[in-house]
């Protein structure tokens with residue numbers, strides 16, 4: 003059960019990445035279908051992660067000790083990187099901004115999201 007939840011989320015995240023790279027490769031104007039799939043997969047991943055994190059007992063672990071503080075920090079990082087990735091994704095599709103800079107931020111926030119999600123899984127067996 004636990005493993006299958008993790009596997010499904012890793013697959014959804016992996017597919018989001020693949021569709022992102024394909025989008026970049028094909029360039030502008032973006033293929034509407036691919037772009038929609040990329041966005042929906044990202045949204046699905048975010049919703050699944052949110053539901054899992056919501057179910058966590060933040061006060062679990064050893065009271066006010068390191069573990070719950072780490073959990074709070076990871077959740078903040080996760081939320082910030084999700085906001086970053088959606089904001090840059092939307093701006094890249096609208097255009098008119100510095101596309102390369104946005105792309106760099108999109109990839110950095112993406113890496114942060116993957117790293118914080120990975121840490122949450124490893125630490126709290128989400």
Ligand code: HEM
Nearest residue numbers: 018019022023025026041044087088091092094095105112
């Ligand atoms: C979990 C969320 C997301 C992940 C992991 C993700 C990942 C990626 C990756 C890896 C790329 C390829 C970047 C490159 O080749 O340099 C990409 C490209 C792109 N993504 Fe996302 N993305 C996410 C969410 C979004 C969202 C929500 C949007 C739109 C609102 C979006 C819009 C785009 C666009 C427009 C491109 C093409 C950029 C280009 O032309 O270089 N992404 N994404």
